[in-house]
Amino acid sequence: MTGIILHQYDSSPFSEKVRVCLGIKGLEWQACDQPVIMPKPDLTPLTGGYRRIPVLQIGADIYCDSALIVREIDRRFPQPSLFPTGNRGVANAFEIWGDKVLFQSAVLAIFGTLGDDVDPAFIKDREALSGQPFNVAAMKALAPFALTQIKAQAALLAEQLADGQAFLEGEKPGLADAAAYYNFWFIRTFCAGLVDRLPDVAGLDGWYDRVAAIGHGVRSNLQPADALTIAKAAMPDMVDCLPGEAQMLGTNVMLAAADYGRDPIIGTFAGSTPYSLSVLRDDPELGKIGVHVPRLGYSIAAV
Ligand SMILES: N[C@@H](CCC(=O)N[C@@H](CS)C(=O)NCC(=O)O)C(=O)O
Structure with a gap:
């Protein structure tokens, strides 16, 4: 245990x-x-x-x-290790980027797309959480831009995989993969069809599938x-x-x-x-x- x-x-x-x-x-x-x-x-x-x-x-x-x-x-x-190459700086930087930059675009794209389907009780709760209005109209307007940003971020990720390595730091998965992956998982889970696959971004779909196949351990x-x-x-x-x-x-x-x-x-x-x-x-x-x-x-x- x-x-x-x-x-x-x-x-x-x-x-x-x-x-x-x-x-x-x-x-x-x-x-x-x-x-x-x-x-x-x-x-x-x-x-x-x-x-x-x-x-x-x-x-x-x-x-x-x-x-x-x-x-x-x-x-x-x-x-x-979650830092498979021992280069902790790489994973630390990937994580901050995933949690802030990519996550912000994902939130905008998802809630801008869901728009009026978002549960009012959820909106009220998240307004209290953030101390700011949950502005569905503004998110709707920004969703197409957010999508272009997600695709551009995906292209940057793909550069890291361009030499054929299986994961972002090499042949072994680590925190860098988890921190990038969950954003694409978030989008696919909530908005199937939005960025279902990224066929224009060579290598990314294969990487996504490899991270998904890791699973969640024994829950x-x-x-x-x-x-x-x-x-x-x-x-x-x-x-x-x-x-x-x-x-x-x-x-x-x-x-x-x-x-x-x-x-x-x-x-x-x-x-x-x-x-x-x-x-x-x-x-x-x-x-x-x-x-x-x-x-x-x-x-x-x-x-
Ligand atoms: N920096 C925090 C952010 C956590 C966060 O925003 N979590 C969301 C759910 S994924 C949340 O707590 N939402 C409000 C809630 O569940 O009450 C972390 O990495 O754990």
């Missing part, structure tokens, strides 16, 4: 990135399905307020954000109530702390995503690495919970 619990929902693109990474490693894991919109009464007691998906739980440790989740999985289960399902029971019965792991931040240990801090879904996570500062920040929370029902966020894209403030 790996103890990996992924709080997710099947249609979530950032969860698909993690699921492919679990597939690359062939790991056993448990999917704990959470609602697509608020409220999420079985998730926020674990995170302390963070509502986004996916969230990784291992015992009483909670890892927020796919960027931290994939690195924590790679740390605990190093082989096969079983877990009920949310059981995930809470597991957290209650466990204690969080000890974490390291950067020497320059040791004076903050034990003080009350607030962590929050800086882009959207900024619900604060409040706890006592418990540690840090160059890539992550950790707090310890004392939940009235669950006891001690460690919550970890990436440093990149998250703020920390004293409370």
